[in-house]
Amino acid sequence: MNERIIDGLPLVVDEKTGNYLFSSRREMIQRYIIPVSKIYKFYEGLAQGKVYATKCKRCGNLYFPPKADCSSCMSSSMSYVRLSKKARLEAYTIVSVKPPSFARVDDYIVAIGRLDEGLNVLSWLVGIKPKDIRIGMELNLNVEKRKEDGGLVYFFSRAPKS
Amino acid sequence: MWVRYSDEGLDKMEKSVKMHKVAIIGSSYSKFGRRTDVRIDELAWESFKEAMTEAGIDQRDVDSFVVSNVGGWSSELLPAIVVGEYCGLFPKSTMRVEAACASGSAAAYQAYSMISAGLADVVVALGVEKMTESPTHLAIELIGRAGNYFWEFENFGLTFPGYYALYASAYLHKYHAKEEDLARVAVKNHHYGSLNPKAQFQNEVKVEDVMSSRYVAWPLKLLDCSPVTDGSACVIFASDRFAKKVKHDPIWVRGIGAASGTANLSKRKEFTGLESARLAANKAYSMAGLDDPLKETDLAEVHDCFTIAEIMAYEDLGFAKPGEGVSLVREGATYKGGKIAVNLSGGLKAKGHPIGATGLSMISEVSKQLAGEVGGNRQADIKHGYGIVHNIGGTGHYAYVTVLSTERGED
Numbered sequence: 341m342n343e344r345i346i347d348g349l350p351l352v353v354d355e356k357t358g359n360y361l362f363s364s365r366r367e368m369i370q371r372y373i374i375p376v377s378k379i380y381k382f383y384e385g386l387a388q389g390k391v392y393a394t395k396c397k398r399c400g401n402l403y404f405p406p407k408a409d410c411s412s413c414m415s416s417s418m419s420y421v422r423l424s425k426k427a428r429l430e431a432y433t434i435v436s437v438k439p440p441s442f443a444r445v446d447d448y449i450v451a452i453g454r455l456d457e458g459l460n461v462l463s464w465l466v467g468i469k470p471k472d473i474r475i476g477m478e479l480n481l482n483v484e485k486r487k488e489d490g491g492l493v494y495f496f497s498r499a500p501k502s
Numbered sequence: 503m504w505v506r507y508s509d510e511g512l513d514k515m516e517k518s519v520k521m522h523k524v525a526i527i528g529s530s531y532s533k534f535g536r537r538t539d540v541r542i543d544e545l546a547w548e549s550f551k552e553a554m555t556e557a558g559i560d561q562r563d564v565d566s567f568v569v570s571n572v573g574g575w576s577s578e579l580l581p582a583i584v585v586g587e588y589c590g591l592f593p594k595s596t597m598r599v600e601a602a603c604a605s606g607s608a609a610a611y612q613a614y615s616m617i618s619a620g621l622a623d624v625v626v627a628l629g630v631e632k633m634t635e636s637p638t639h640l641a642i643e644l645i646g647r648a649g650n651y652f653w654e655f656e657n658f659g660l661t662f663p664g665y666y667a668l669y670a671s672a673y674l675h676k677y678h679a680k681e682e683d684l685a686r687v688a689v690k691n692h693h694y695g696s697l698n699p700k701a702q703f704q705n706e707v708k709v710e711d712v713m714s715s716r717y718v719a720w721p722l723k724l725l726d727c728s729p730v731t732d733g734s735a736c737v738i739f740a741s742d743r744f745a746k747k748v749k750h751d752p753i754w755v756r757g758i759g760a761a762s763g764t765a766n767l768s769k770r771k772e773f774t775g776l777e778s779a780r781l782a783a784n785k786a787y788s789m790a791g792l793d794d795p796l797k798e799t800d801l802a803e804v805h806d807c808f809t810i811a812e813i814m815a816y817e818d819l820g821f822a823k824p825g826e827g828v829s830l831v832r833e834g835a836t837y838k839g840g841k842i843a844v845n846l847s848g849g850l851k852a853k854g855h856p857i858g859a860t861g862l863s864m865i866s867e868v869s870k871q872l873a874g875e876v877g878g879n880r881q882a883d884i885k886h887g888y889g890i891v892h893n894i895g896g897t898g899h900y901a902y903v904t905v906l907s908t909e910r911g912e913d
Contacts, residue, residue, distance in 0.1 A: 359538040364577070374652065405653045405766065431773040433667035434720040435659060439643040442659035450658055452668060452768055462654055462768040470720070475675040493657050 378408035381420050389483045391494045393459070394418040404459050423461070426499065427453030427479045430460065434470055445488055451496050453479045465496045472498070521618045523910060525745035525752035528557030529737040529866035534854035535702040536634050537732035542571075542578055543588035546630040546734045549859075550589045553626075553736035553866075558748050564738075565622035566595045568612045570605035570629035571858035574644045575636035581858075585628060602648060602895030603807060605629065606735060606861020607760075607902030613739040614758055623744040629859035630734040641730050648896060650765040663727050663808060665767060665897040667719035670810040672773035674721060677825040681721050684809035685712035686831045688725050688852075691806060691845050693837075695852025697880040702731050702854030712809075726809040728849075733856030735863035742910070753869040756888070757792070757905030759785025763898040774825075776898030779818035783892070783903045787820075790905035795820050795890060799905075801843040801871055801882040802890040803864035806850045815892050816844070819903070843882045846871065861893040861902065868906050884908070 345351050350363045376383065385392040394403045396410035397417040404423065409416045432451040435442075442448075451465035461481060465473070478499035486493050530552035537545055546569075554560065567589075569582035578584045582598040585591075601608035606629040613625035633641050646661040654660045673679060689709055695701035707725060715724035745752045761781035764770060771777065792798050802819065806812035816827035821842055830836050836844035847853045847867045850860060868889035871882050882889075887908035894901050 354538045356536075357538050361538060404768070431668040431672040433664050433671060433722075434717070435661055435664045436716075436720070437642065437661065437663070437718040439646045439659055439661060440639050441643060445659070448659065450660060450664055450668065452773070460768040460770075462658065462766065464658055475671065491657070 379406050382406045385420065385422070386483050386492045386494070391423045391461075391481055391483060392420040393423050393457075395421045402457060402459060404461060423481060424456045425480045425482065427455045427461065427481055427496065429465075429473070429475050429477050429479055429496075430454050431475065432465060432473060449473070451479070453481065453496050455481070461494070461496075463494055463496050467497045522620055523742040523913075524614050524617045524755045525740050525742065525749065525910075526755065526865070526869045526906070527559070527624075527738050527740045527745050527749045527752050528553040528555070529735075529862075529869055530556065531700060531735035531859065531863035531866050532733050533700050534731050534733035534856055534863075537632070538634065540732075542576055542581060542630055542632040543585050545632060545732060546585040546628055546736075547588055549734040549736040550626070550628055553738050557738045557740075559624065559738070561590045561594075563744075564591060564594055564624050564626050566613075566616060567591045567626040567628060568609040569596065569598050570600070570609035570627070570862065571598055571631060572600055572602060572605055573858075575641050576632040577635060581630065585630060589628070591626065601900040601902065603805065603855065603857050604861055604893045604895030604900040604902045605858045606863065607865070607891065607893040607904060608900070609862060610737060610739070610755075610865055610904060611758055611760060611902060613737075614755055617739055617741045623741045625739045626736065627739060627862055628734065628736045629856075629862040631856035631858040632732050633730045633856065634732050638730055649767065649899070653766055653768075661719060663722050664719040666808040666810055667722045668767060669773050669814065669897070670721050670808070673810060673814065676774055677828060679813075679828040681713065681723075682709055683828045683831055684721070684726055684813070685709045687806060687809040687812045688712050690834075690837060691812075691849035691851040691853075694846050694880050695848025697878060698848045698853060701848040701852050702729060703848070703852045722808055722810070728807045728851050728855040731854030731856040733854060733859045733863065735859040735866055737862045737865050737869075751873070751908065753872050753906050753908060754910050755904065756907045756909070756911055757786035757788070757790030757903075759783065759787075759789065760900070760902045761785070762900055763896075765899065767897060770898075775814050775818050776894065776901060778898045778901035779815065779892065779894060779903070782901040783819050786890075786903040786905050790888070790907070791911075792888065792905065796842055798886055799842065799888040799890055800884050800886050801846060801868065802892060803847060803868055804844055804849070804892040805860075805894040806845060807855060807894070809851070811894065812845070812849065819890065819892055838880065838882060846876070846880045846882055861891070864891045864893055865904060865906070872906060872908050
């Protein structure tokens with residue numbers, strides 16, 4: 341869709357249909373700046389190789405992703421608890437048609453693993469070939485640096501045979 | 503045999519408060535597809551004009567209008583007032599409602615609530631989506647972000663097919679189902695789409711076509727997925743006392759139920775069905791007085807954003823026990839004349855999925871099916887006079903179930 345039709349106007353013709361389209365020139369770039377003070381300890385944990393959940397000091401409810409407020413008993417007094425490494429694979433997919441903001445990444449495996457604590461974590465499953473994945477298999481949750489940009493994230497990998 | 507879920511799903515219906523009955527006096531949906539011929543307000547106008555003409559009313563009769571639109575890929579950030587101005591509906595009260603892909607049903611829910619409470623006699627519910635104002639890769643980006651952006655998209659790049667693929671992987675594993683079973687849903691829906699001149703896709707597909715289409719998010723392939731679509735739909739709701747002035751036998755809204763699911767998919771209890779859909783169905787069926795939808799209804803429009811979603815819908819709506827939804831597909835039991843006709847419009851897969859408009863197009867379709875106005879080979883046989891609309895937002899983030907009937911029901 342490239343034909344300029346009227347000088348001075350950003351009109352183009354749609355190739356497939358011949359319809360006229362106004363190709364706007366107003367652009368914007370957008371990146372979000374998101375507050376994380378209330379769960380900052382979670383990020384300190386990542387730096388130490390730990391994946392933290394929060395636990396309500398009053399009622400004991402465990403939360404992952406970590407929350408600063410307990411929606412169960414309404415307290416905001418939380419302690420940070422390290423999650424165990426072990427999980428079982430509940431569901432997974434291999435994302436091959438990717439969003440543009442992930443376009444430079446290879447196809448990735450998104451997995452939901454159920455941890456021994458009884459809660460689930462959603463993350464990438466790395467270091468495994470798709471043909472070797474079985475629902476129910478044992479996984480480990482570790483903090484790693486993402487190879488694309490060195491970002492600290494928690495990832496699943498196959499649990500080593502014991 | 504559908505088992506009533508539990509009392510926790512039931513609304514407390516206060517019988518002492520007089521609630522007005524709600525009817526549909528006109529409805530329509532536009533041609534769905536890549537609509538490079540119309541702007542968003544012009545597209546909304548198409549179904550608005552058809553619905554108003556069918557109802558035989560003009561803007562003076564309208565008390566309020568509700569617009570369903572998700573946007574992000576389209577330029578108008580305040581679609582309600584832009585569409586309202588174009589359709590000449592100002593200065594009537596308005597809002598934009600959003601419930602992701604269930605926004606259309608949310609608009610219906612709002613219209614229903616206003617009339618039933620006596621705040622309005624006539625409410626226009628108008629859904630519109632113009633996804634092709636932006637390139638497809640941007641639509642993929644935006645829809646992928648629509649779950650929990652912070653914990654699921656930022657680091658893990660979920661996509662909408664990816665979300666449902668997680669469910670598909672668990673369902674196929676637990677119930678020993680195959681990708682071919684998923685493909686059969688697409689085959690059925692394309693068959694009916696080919697009979698629907700308003701559907702985006704007019705071609706039939708075979709199981710082999712689906713199986714050879716490329717993977718988008720394993721195990722879902724391109725032909726397991728509903729497309730990017732532009733479209734609009736309009737349903738005009740009216741109170742009993744107004745409806746009797748303009749329509750001899752309108753279709754009645756007999757049940758309406760809604761529920762939500764956790765934003766983070768990691769917080770779901772299981773991945774083989776949508777609990778929000780079951781809760782919404784429970785409320786809607788209770789309100790409509792339905793005990794067994796298979797025995798008491800004629801057809802359903804269900805939310806097949808992906809083939810797996812239709813199979814889970816059969817179970818969540820009580821057409822099949824958990825794990826047996828796939829049997830209905832294998833038996834061809836949800837074609838016209840089967841146990842229950844599902845998605846005779848072509849469904850989201852073949853008819854298209856213009857996100858904000860879809861729910862209202864489903865309500866329009868079921869109302870016309872019940873009235874026998876669709877005709878031809880995709881007209882359901884209407885024996886009971888009841889139909890179900892199942893409209894899901896996101897991955898069971900929002901669930902809306904609506905029951906329509908030719909019968910008004912008692913006061």
